[in-house]
Amino acid sequence: MTISPLETLQRVFGYESFRGDQQAIIEHVVQGGDALVLMPTGGGKSLCYQIPALVRPGTGIVISPLIALMQDQVDALLELGVRAAYLNSSQDWRTSRDVEQAFLAGELDLLYVAPERLLTDRCLDLLSQGRVSLFAIDEAHCVSQWGHDFRPEYLGLSLLHERWPHVPRLALTATATSATRREIADRLELNGAPHFVASFDRPNIRYRIIEKNEVRRQLLSFIKAEHEGDCGIVYCLSRARVEETAEFLCENGIPALPYHAGLGAAVRSANQARFLREEGVVMVATIAFGMGVNKPDVRFVAHIDLPKSVEGYYQETGRAGRDGQPATAWLAYGLQDVVQQRRMINESPGDDAFRRRLGAQLDAMLGLCETVNCRRQRLLAYFDQEIAPCGNCDTCLEPPQAWDGTVAAQKILSAVYRLWRERGQRFGAGHLIDILRGKPTDRVKQYEHENLTVYGIGADLSEQAWRGVLRQLLAQSLLAVDHEGYGTLALTDSSRDVLKGERTLMFRREPEKKARSTRSASARGKDAGIVLPPDAQQRFENLRVWRSEVARGHGVPAYVIFHDATLREIAMNPPASMDDLGGISGVGVRKLEAYGEEILRCVRE
Structure with missing residues (x-):
């Protein structure tokens, strides 16, 4: 039947x-x-x-x-x-x-x-x-x-x-x-x-996007302060960056493994097996890794390069917190990411319609990064879903300031215009900032750019602040990256409205950086913020040890035997009989028959 x-x-x-x-x-x-x-x-x-x-x-x-x-x-x-x-x-x-x-x-x-x-x-x-x-x-x-x-x-x-x-x-x-x-x-x-x-919302994930500045150090600080000992995934755009980052984390006491298509199949398989079966391993990978990985206790997903689309970012961050417990989606991005992505689109094979579509996907991703409103609202709106402010993203928890960047934008657009109009020259972000801040570098002197009328007119802003202005101008397509692959900057059709004062620009100002000496509420301890009473915690640890031994004997990841959520429920409500155990969520008939007596013995001990 x-x-x-x-x-x-x-x-x-x-x-x-x-x-x-x-x-x-x-x-x-x-x-x-x-x-x-x-x-x-x-x-x-x-x-x-x-x-x-x-x-x-x-x-x-x-x-x-x-x-x-x-x-x-x-x-x-x-x-x-x-x-x-x-x-x-x-x-x-x-x-x-x-x-x-x-x-x-x-x-x-x-x-x-x-x-x-x-x-x-x-x-x-x-x-x-x-x-x-x-x-x-x-x-x-x-x-x-x-x-x-x-x-x-x-x-x-x-x-x-x-x-x-x-x-x-x-x-x-x-x-x-x-x-x-x-x-x-x-x-x-x-x-x-x-x-x-279904709803696209994953309320257990805390989204945080920061300005990139020595990104490997930022990553290390994030892991040590908030997720030390936790399992996580770090995404990079290139194979070389994967290797360098994994090596850097290992040198600093974080057990990290590389994963990318350039590694041999045996190495990739072995690294993935370790990630799935061991606790506290960090996988550093290109986006080739992770699709369909069912590991439920990934406590963080970090991106140290800008994803190409909101869809890709959502898919990758969704590998965190599959067990429903608190997790973090952390992204560091900066000016060079925007320059690199724009250049990659310009150089991509395909027709204009294809490049326009790539550009639209990048614009949506940049809009998510630069928003002064709730990140989750912006993210879910991309999938046609509306929610109230979430209270669990960086912009909700530490609201950024918005400032009128129109004058600053006019200064930098004027510098680009004068260099091209008067001298037929184009330069990248670093040199433009040196001109605006009046910095007499060898290159400035070589091209006699100290004689430009825009030289020194931006001394009121720091180099980092100017990089933020440039990043946001690129994000809004008010500046363009050249098509020749050199990373120099040029005006766009939209630049004229800003230069003529017909458009006001409000920019995001990052909140002051605060030292994070303690783990955030999103991830305290290996049990993802869940605090059990001492006796239940002891039962939970005993059950995890038992589960690890069984999983090792079967040659499968521990979560294939039982998820942490099931073990927690057993620890909190210790069953006295097989019938009691059969009422625990996640314990089906087969697992009750296979493991019931062992679990009851483990609980009694």
């Missing part, structure tokens, strides 16, 4: 009730309907296809872009007693053959496949010979050519509708604007499917 979705949730996964739209989505798919599902990272997307796959006859096929994600999810499902497997390039031919035979024999509930593998004739023929209960297309934003993580192989997935017209399909993602959603639906032929859009 087939059990209901709710019974499956309770018996297999150990949760009492569904959250948000989960029940509506699951019932829709169980009945054979297609769906486009948007839920934030940690919002429970996986259950939306895992439960229908267990309820419907046949095998659920999950299309996933990363090998690590497949292995992680299959390990977790096997612990729950779910018959799951994957097919990917990490397996030898004998293992792949065994998985294929299990699928044909109807012995699998879920089968994970990479899109490249799925689209081969061998795999398509295999699926045609078995019984498929549903197709789940995970990380569906990869289909969007305007998105932040386009993967061309995803475009071929429209054939699923052609070859299996009566098998329900779900496209799932944590990140998509309304335009990206329309593109996903169009490319995957899901135009008639309902869109289930």
Whole structure:
């Protein structure tokens, strides 16, 4: 007899009730309907296809872009007693053959496949010979050519509708604007499917964006003051920066590992395994890392280079605090980031429409960085969601000042104008600031720029303040980076209105820097700010030690055995019997049978 979705949730996964739209989505798919599902990272997307796959006859096929994600999810499902497997390039031919035979024999509930593998004739023929209960297309934003993580192989997935017209399909993602959603639906032929859009808000994440100044030192200070001993991810734009930053953190007592596409597959795999299975490891990575990583206790995500888009930034910061406990999204950015990103857009291959789209994405990201209002409001507005000020971002907690920067802007735009108009010269930010501040450098003397009428007219502002003015002018496209790749600055069509006094500019002034000698409320201690009574804390630590030993024996990350939230609940409400333990959230039938007696013994001790 087939059990209901709710019974499956309770018996297999150990949760009492569904959250948000989960029940509506699951019932829709169980009945054979297609769906486009948007839920934030940690919002429970996986259950939306895992439960229908267990309820419907046949095998659920999950299309996933990363090998690590497949292995992680299959390990977790096997612990729950779910018959799951994957097919990917990490397996030898004998293992792949065994998985294929299990699928044909109807012995699998879920089968994970990479899109490249799925689209081969061998795999398509295999699926045609078995019984498929549903197709789940995970990380569906990869289909969007305007998105932040386009993967061309995803475009071929429209054939699923052609070859299996009566098998329900779900496209799932944590990140998509309304335009990206329309593109996903169009490319995957899901135009008639309902869109289930959950709130994009992750209230447990504290967003903080600071002005870059010796960024590695700033990063080290942030980690030591607020997240020492915590697991975190640091994102960089280049491979070289990843290597340098990881080495710097290690030299300063932070256990850090590098991850980028230039490392060998074995090294990447080993580093990812350490990050998933050990506590307190910091992964320094390019954006190639982290998609689909299910590690729930990532306490911070730091960016030391400016992300290219709000979608990418949201996706990456969403890897923090998946367990719902407090976490921090920290970003340092400065003038050079804006110059570099503008130059990369100018030099990018593609037509003008493509470059305009990249420019619009960067403008939205810069707007988030420079806003004087609530960061979370600005972030969620990008995804067409309105909220009240959040009270948990830097601009809410330490409101910045806004100041009239019109005169300062006119001074620097005048300097750019005079250099070009009178001398046919263009220079970068540093030299322009030296001219305005009246600094007699060798270069100023070489070009006789001390004779310019604008020389010294900006001595009232510090070098850092002028860099802030330039950064915000670039952010608002009132200055442009040259197309020749030298990083020199030029006026734009919009500059004229400012020079003529027809436009007022209000700039953001950073609040005074305060020494942070104690950990913030967002992350006190390894237990993410949750303070347990002494006896419960001791039980919790005992349970974590037991869990680590079990995980090591099974060769899986500790959270695959039980999440911290489940262990905390056991520690706070120590069960006296198997029935009591079975009522704890996250303890399903299989885990109760496998670990119940050991947990009760651990609690008694």
